[in-house]
Amino acid sequence: MQAVGNVPMNSLTSTCNPMTCRTAPERVGYLxxxxxxxxxxxxxxxxxxVVAGRxxxxxxxxTRQGGIAQAAPADDDPFADELNPFGGKKKPPAxxxxxxxxxxxxxKPGPGxxxxxxxxxxxxxxxxxxxxADADTPAxxxxxxxxxxxxxxxxxxxxxxxxxxxEATPPGEPxxxxxxxxxxxxxxxxxxxxxxxxQREAWEPSPGEQFLTxxxxxxxxxxxxxxxxxxxxxxxxxxxxxxxxxxxxxxARRLGDFNGSVDACSKGLIIxxxxxxxxxxxxxxxxxxxxxxxxxxxxxxASGIAYDDxxxxxxxxxxxxxxxxxxxxINAYASAIRRDRGFTIGYLNRGxxxxxIEQPRKAEFxxxxxxxxxxxxxxxxxxxxxxxxxxxxxxxxxxxYTEALxxxxxxxxxxxxxxxxxxxxxxx
Numbered sequence: 001m002q003a004v005g006n007v008p009m010n011s012l013t014s015t016c017n018p019m020t021c022r023t024a025p026e027r028v029g030y031l032x033x034x035x036x037x038x039x040x041x042x043x044x045x046x047x048x049x050v051v052a053g054r055x056x057x058x059x060x061x062x063t064r065q066g067g068i069a070q071a072a073p074a075d076d077d078p079f080a081d082e083l084n085p086f087g088g089k090k091k092p093p094a095x096x097x098x099x100x101x102x103x104x105x106x107x108k109p110g111p112g113x114x115x116x117x118x119x120x121x122x123x124x125x126x127x128x129x130x131x132x133a134d135a136d137t138p139a140x141x142x143x144x145x146x147x148x149x150x151x152x153x154x155x156x157x158x159x160x161x162x163x164x165x166x167e168a169t170p171p172g173e174p175x176x177x178x179x180x181x182x183x184x185x186x187x188x189x190x191x192x193x194x195x196x197x198x199q200r201e202a203w204e205p206s207p208g209e210q211f212l213t214x215x216x217x218x219x220x221x222x223x224x225x226x227x228x229x230x231x232x233x234x235x236x237x238x239x240x241x242x243x244x245x246x247x248x249x250x251x252a253r254r255l256g257d258f259n260g261s262v263d264a265c266s267k268g269l270i271i272x273x274x275x276x277x278x279x280x281x282x283x284x285x286x287x288x289x290x291x292x293x294x295x296x297x298x299x300x301x302a303s304g305i306a307y308d309d310x311x312x313x314x315x316x317x318x319x320x321x322x323x324x325x326x327x328x329x330i331n332a333y334a335s336a337i338r339r340d341r342g343f344t345i346g347y348l349n350r351g352x353x354x355x356x357i358e359q360p361r362k363a364e365f366x367x368x369x370x371x372x373x374x375x376x377x378x379x380x381x382x383x384x385x386x387x388x389x390x391x392x393x394x395x396x397x398x399x400x401y402t403e404a405l406x407x408x409x410x411x412x413x414x415x416x417x418x419x420x421x422x423x424x425x426x427x428x
Contacts, residue, residue, distance in 0.1 A: 208238030224255050242272045249281040261285040276306035283315060292322045310336035310343045317349060326353045344373045351383055360390040378408035385417060394425040
């Protein structure tokens with residue numbers, strides 16, 4: 001029998017007997033009348049199979065665009081969190097869904113028994129696509145925190161500063177300004193009582209300080225030798241008394257004992273290496289000994305320690321003038337003047353340095369400042385006359401020399417210069 005749809009015909013015939021059937025085939029190879037309903041049923045099944053296959057292909061192709069499978073929409077809105085001002089938890093991206101084949105109907109083959117369709121191109125195998133980065137919920141900024149109002153700080157107790165005037169500064173007041181002194185005590189402390197029960201003063205000089213007081217009195221009277229003996233007694237009573245070495249160095253220098261002055265100051269510096277007065281006194285001794293380079297080092301040391309004392313800078317300028325360095329000397333004198341605007345001898349020496357480098361106009365300015373600070377100083381008037389005469393202003397120079405002689409009639413240099421200035425004035 002002929003096969004239909006690759007199915008043997010003997011399996012498609014019914015149970016009727018061809019011998020008794022009225023519609024028996026007249027020719028061999030044709031179906032009998034009893035076979036026609038069975039063939040029609042199979043034709044319907046085949047057509048349904050083709051239609052179902054094309055529908056499945058169309059459904060699968062509809063979910064593909066450009067060969068990239070599109071993810072099925074998620075159950076929830078992935079951008080719903082953007083509407084939440086407080087943010088929310090990110091949801092994982094939805095997985096791509098695969099089309100579900102329709103369930104096999106009666107008489108239809110299942111998914112595992114599908115047959116290839118003649119003339120149809122099988123669809124490309126769908127590959128699972130990666131989730132799109134744009135589909136992720138964007139990160140939202142953190143929730144802004146409301147500013148917390150500042151908590152008012154508790155008032156701090158007044159700061160109590162110590163030195164420099166602890167005995168005169170009441171608690172809570174800055175030490176820079178002196179406040180009212182505390183009320184005097186009406187009772188005496190135990191340490192202010194003598195062993196015999198009597199009272200003693202709040203401060204009593206030590207034996208060494210008592211000797212120094214006596215030496216100062218002798219020095220004021222001009223008795224330098226007697227003053228030196230008292231100072232040596234003070235050092236014997238208190239070898240650590242630094243001021244005694246300063247006094248001994250000064251008295252020895254005025255007595256002409258420059259080596260003794262250097263030795264006394266050097267011993268004091270062993271006790272207190274930060275005492276500027278010892279460096280200054282020893283430097284003056286070196287200066288008078290003609291050792292200007294060594295003296296300059298001591299003056300610089302003293303100037304660095306006593307930064308508000310103009311004397312070390314003055315002596316440094318004098319030493320630089322001896323070393324024939326007038327420009328550096330002018331700077332040293334200027335430093336001394338900055339430390340003390342009323343330092344008259346600083347103006348006088350700087351004016352003399354300007355005269356040495358032939359700048360009489362600047363010298364006259366310094367002499368004017370010296371006169372302003374001390375109008376009775378005859379040296380300032382005399383040097384002012386010199387500066388004016390070098391500028392050719394002899395009439396003004398005559399006036400300056402006259403003022404100098406009025407203040408010191410023994411100033412012979414002013415008298416000689418006055419006579420010379422009058423002669424130059426007549427020539428002009």
